[in-house]
Amino acid sequence: MRAGRTLVAAALGVVAFVVLWEGYKVVGNPDGTVLLGVRILPRADDLSMPHLYDIVARLGRPELTGGRPVWIVVLDAAGFTLGITAVGFGVGALVGLLLAVAMQRFRIVERGLLPYVILSQTVPLVALAPLVAGWSGRLSFGPYPWQDWMTVAVIAAYLAFFPVAVGMLRGLQSPPAAGVELMNSYAAGWWRTLVKLRLPASLPYLFPALRLAGAAAVVGAVVGEISTGTRGGIGRLIIEYSREATSDPAKVYTAMLGAAILGLVVAGLVGLLELPLMRHRRRVEVATL
Amino acid sequence: MRWVRSVGPPILLGILVIVAWELTVKLGRIAPFIVPAPSAIWREFVEQRGNVWQAALASGVNALIGLIGGTVVGVLAAMTASRFRPLSEVSVPFAAVLNALPIIALAPILNNMFESTSSVPRWIVTGIIVFFPIFVNTLRGLREVDPTHRELMQSYAASGWTFARKVRLPGALPFVFTGLRQASSLAVIAAVVAEYFGGLQNGLGSRITSAASFTAYPRAWAFVVGACLLGLAFYLSTLLLERLAMPWKSRLIT
Amino acid sequence: MNAVEVAGLTKVFNAGRADEVTALSDVDLTVGDGEFVSLIGPSGCGKSTLLRLIGDLLSPTRGTVTVAGQPAAKARMKQGYGIAFQQSGLFEWRTVLRNVELPLELRGMSRADRRARAEEMLALVGLSEFAGHYPAQLSGGMQQRVAISRALAVSPPLLLMDEPFGALDEMTRERLQSELLQICAKTRTSTVFVTHSISEAVFLSDRVVVMSPRPGRITATVDVDLPSRDDAVRQSEKYFAAVTEVRQALRGGTQARAATP
Numbered sequence: 154m155r156a157g158r159t160l161v162a163a164a165l166g167v168v169a170f171v172v173l174w175e176g177y178k179v180v181g182n183p184d185g186t187v188l189l190g191v192r193i194l195p196r197a198d199d200l201s202m203p204h205l206y207d208i209v210a211r212l213g214r215p216e217l218t219g220g221r222p223v224w225i226v227v228l229d230a231a232g233f234t235l236g237i238t239a240v241g242f243g244v245g246a247l248v249g250l251l252l253a254v255a256m257q258r259f260r261i262v263e264r265g266l267l268p269y270v271i272l273s274q275t276v277p278l279v280a281l282a283p284l285v286a287g288w289s290g291r292l293s294f295g296p297y298p299w300q301d302w303m304t305v306a307v308i309a310a311y312l313a314f315f316p317v318a319v320g321m322l323r324g325l326q327s328p329p330a331a332g333v334e335l336m337n338s339y340a341a342g343w344w345r346t347l348v349k350l351r352l353p354a355s356l357p358y359l360f361p362a363l364r365l366a367g368a369a370a371v372v373g374a375v376v377g378e379i380s381t382g383t384r385g386g387i388g389r390l391i392i393e394y395s396r397e398a399t400s401d402p403a404k405v406y407t408a409m410l411g412a413a414i415l416g417l418v419v420a421g422l423v424g425l426l427e428l429p430l431m432r433h434r435r436r437v438e439v440a441t442l
Numbered sequence: 443m444r445w446v447r448s449v450g451p452p453i454l455l456g457i458l459v460i461v462a463w464e465l466t467v468k469l470g471r472i473a474p475f476i477v478p479a480p481s482a483i484w485r486e487f488v489e490q491r492g493n494v495w496q497a498a499l500a501s502g503v504n505a506l507i508g509l510i511g512g513t514v515v516g517v518l519a520a521m522t523a524s525r526f527r528p529l530s531e532v533s534v535p536f537a538a539v540l541n542a543l544p545i546i547a548l549a550p551i552l553n554n555m556f557e558s559t560s561s562v563p564r565w566i567v568t569g570i571i572v573f574f575p576i577f578v579n580t581l582r583g584l585r586e587v588d589p590t591h592r593e594l595m596q597s598y599a600a601s602g603w604t605f606a607r608k609v610r611l612p613g614a615l616p617f618v619f620t621g622l623r624q625a626s627s628l629a630v631i632a633a634v635v636a637e638y639f640g641g642l643q644n645g646l647g648s649r650i651t652s653a654a655s656f657t658a659y660p661r662a663w664a665f666v667v668g669a670c671l672l673g674l675a676f677y678l679s680t681l682l683l684e685r686l687a688m689p690w691k692s693r694l695i696t
Numbered sequence: 697m698n699a700v701e702v703a704g705l706t707k708v709f710n711a712g713r714a715d716e717v718t719a720l721s722d723v724d725l726t727v728g729d730g731e732f733v734s735l736i737g738p739s740g741c742g743k744s745t746l747l748r749l750i751g752d753l754l755s756p757t758r759g760t761v762t763v764a765g766q767p768a769a770k771a772r773m774k775q776g777y778g779i780a781f782q783q784s785g786l787f788e789w790r791t792v793l794r795n796v797e798l799p800l801e802l803r804g805m806s807r808a809d810r811r812a813r814a815e816e817m818l819a820l821v822g823l824s825e826f827a828g829h830y831p832a833q834l835s836g837g838m839q840q841r842v843a844i845s846r847a848l849a850v851s852p853p854l855l856l857m858d859e860p861f862g863a864l865d866e867m868t869r870e871r872l873q874s875e876l877l878q879i880c881a882k883t884r885t886s887t888v889f890v891t892h893s894i895s896e897a898v899f900l901s902d903r904v905v906v907m908s909p910r911p912g913r914i915t916a917t918v919d920v921d922l923p924s925r926d927d928a929v930r931q932s933e934k935y936f937a938a939v940t941e942v943r944q945a946l947r948g949g950t951q952a953r954a955a956t957p
Contacts, residue, residue, distance in 0.1 A: 162536035202555060265451030272674070274627060364542075372544045379638055380651070388547075392639070395550035405551055412547040420542035590785035596753050597779045597856075598802050599772050608798070612789045690789050690830040 227411035241309025249317025305377035320362025324355025501645035508568020516576030549639035583617025699886035705759035721911035734897035742912025778847030
């Protein structure tokens with residue numbers, strides 16, 4: 154039922170978007186609307202806002218004269234970024250999980266670390282992207298040189314670990330005192346209590362957090378690719394195409410579409426993870442700050 | 443005495459990390475392109491504080507405009523959606539789907555739609571990013587009404603509008619602030635990162651990238667510190683606003 | 697004129713569906729002016745439903761409800777009764793004083809009048825010094841006292857209460873029961889009081905109405921005539937006799953049901 158509702162919502166959204174877009178092109182000023190010297194409404198001409206069917210058509214035509222069709226290029230790039238996102242997501246989720254378990258186990262770790270965990274997202278440390286990018290080509294893990302895509306994965310992991318850490322911590326702390334006392338009465342140690350009580354109890358908190366982490370990993374990967382100039386990913390593609398916006402306005406939108414699809418695919422994959430484990434269970438969204 | 447227990451560990455940890463950082467860099471002779479020493483960063487920060495302030499101000503203004511715009515639209519949208527049940531049922535999954543997309547990727551397109559010297563694209567991107575946590579949280583707050591309150595107002599034969607004004611809105615306030623807390627830091631991040639995509643380059647994001655491209659890494663990190671402080675300032679301001687707007691939450695139970 | 701007159705009242709939920717349930721079946725009840733009537737019975741007997749029908753928070757399937765000579769709906773529109781629930785339902789974002797002012801605000805009273813009246817009501821329940829506190833700072837018992845003073849703020853002729861002391865401990869409950877009686881005597885309100893507790897029903901009421909479920913109906917009425925309503929009477933013979941009578945009436949309903957196949 155929920156899936157059905159989501160599909161209806163998405164379909165309605167797409168329809169509404171098409172209506173708004175083309176509608177604005179019909180009524181909007183081709184030069185945009187300027188108020189007090191500041192342009193508050195965008196240009197409605199075909200150069201800035203190509204017709205939607207133009208964008209779709211552009212997907213089918215070649216990227217450069219005699220190159221591969223755009224949609225293949227975009228899909229390729231999206232796939233590349235998907236790989237990096239997956240690595241970043243995996244690492245970030247793992248780190249978040251371990252942190253959560255450590256913080257639940259030792260109250261002093263929670264008290265010392267949690268403020269920094271929260272702070273790490275309060276501050277735009279994504280601004281570090283160009284700096285972490287500087288590591289590439291000069292650091293190495295033994296035989297493996299540090300590669301560009303690793304930087305991007307680190308950035309994605311950095312954004313992904315936080316929702317998992319916070320959500321998982323709340324989840325691990327969620328069982329009522331009565332449940333913990335019950336386990337104590339069975340002389341179950343900390344580990345058994347973790348495995349049999351806290352972990353199952355934390356699932357309703359974990360999965361919404363994983364969904365947020367997935368979205369964050371995508372953003373981290375895209376921004377990271379742009380800062381590091383990593384070739385082959387969708388971030389780089391967006392920048393490249395946007396440079397050609399004056400000559401080929403529809404191309405940059407196709408790249409955007411690729412990024413959007415990437416986001417949806419990641420959300421879908423995380424949703425799939427949930428299916429076997431969360432049947433018959435409610436979900437709890439934890440405010441992440 | 444109690445606050446020492448809660449504030450102590452993080453401060454202690456912070457000091458230890460900074461000291462360990464300084465020692466590792468100095469003794470390990472780690473080159474600045476990997477990570478500069480805290481002392482070098484501090485020096486650059488102090489030297490560049492005028493520039494940091496200017497850039498932070500520019501980014502801060504952008505973040506604030508985006509934050510206010512996104513919040514206003516988000517609250518209004520939530521109020522509308524809560525009025526019509528089918529609308530709210532549809533809008534929550536819709537918002538969830540939209541939130542999965544990397545909004546920041548809109549930046550280059552918006553730069554095309556407006557002039558390259560306009561700040562509007564940054565405001566729009568920030569506003570959209572801010573919209574989602576505000577909308578989702580406010581909607582939840584408006585929908586969750588204590589059934590006892592509902593029956594009470596029914597017994598007073600209170601009109602729908604009176605009910606909204608006296609029960610729904612004040613009751614939703616804690617939820618709005620939950621969203622605002624998330625949104626405030628997201629706004630700063632969005633305003634800073636949006637500069638990576640071109641457009642007007644007068645904020646912290648552009649300073650970081652330009653310093654990095656000149657391999658002046660301590661300076662780049664100094665601007666990063668500025669961005670951190672800006673984010674912190676926004677977050678703390680939100681906490682303060684929360685305290686002021688909801689005096690009933692902060693009083694201790696006697 | 698009677699405070700409440702219920703005639704032939706029937707309430708069916710989810711009529712025609714698989715989960716249809718007859719909460720009340722052909723109920724007649726009269727509450728005299730200034731009378732204190734308790735409704736008691738096992739879960740599902742419809743006592744809370746009956747209370748809500750009197751308060752026009754639900755509409756009947758069949759039958760009529762009259763409050764002070766007017767249809768229940770009209771009485772609600774004119775704020776003809778005060779109501780208190782098991783949860784105090786205080787607004788956590790308003791001070792205690794502002795919470796008591798709520799029904800007065802809705803009536804359109806001026807600010808000065810509201811304040812004065814609310815302070816008067818708080819004095820009645822002995823909570824004047826907490827006027828500026830927030831509900832979260834008060835204990836459960838104190839919150840219920842505020843809820844009661846709020847219910848009485850507009851001096852309604854009728855008071856409806858749905859297990860208001862149910863969430864409190866026994867000592868607080870007994871104290872609040874005495875307070876409630878004193879207030880009702882002073883303000884001369886008629887009261888319909890829903891409860892689970894036999895001792896509470898007997899202590900408070902002039903009349904105890906016993907109900908039973910499936911379908912909800914009144915099975916017995918026990919008149920309670922006690923010489924006084926203070927702590928001493930809780931130990932008296934007459935009190936225990938009345939409690940026993942109510943208990944038997946409750947059991948009698950169950951036994952009668954068990955007897956019929």
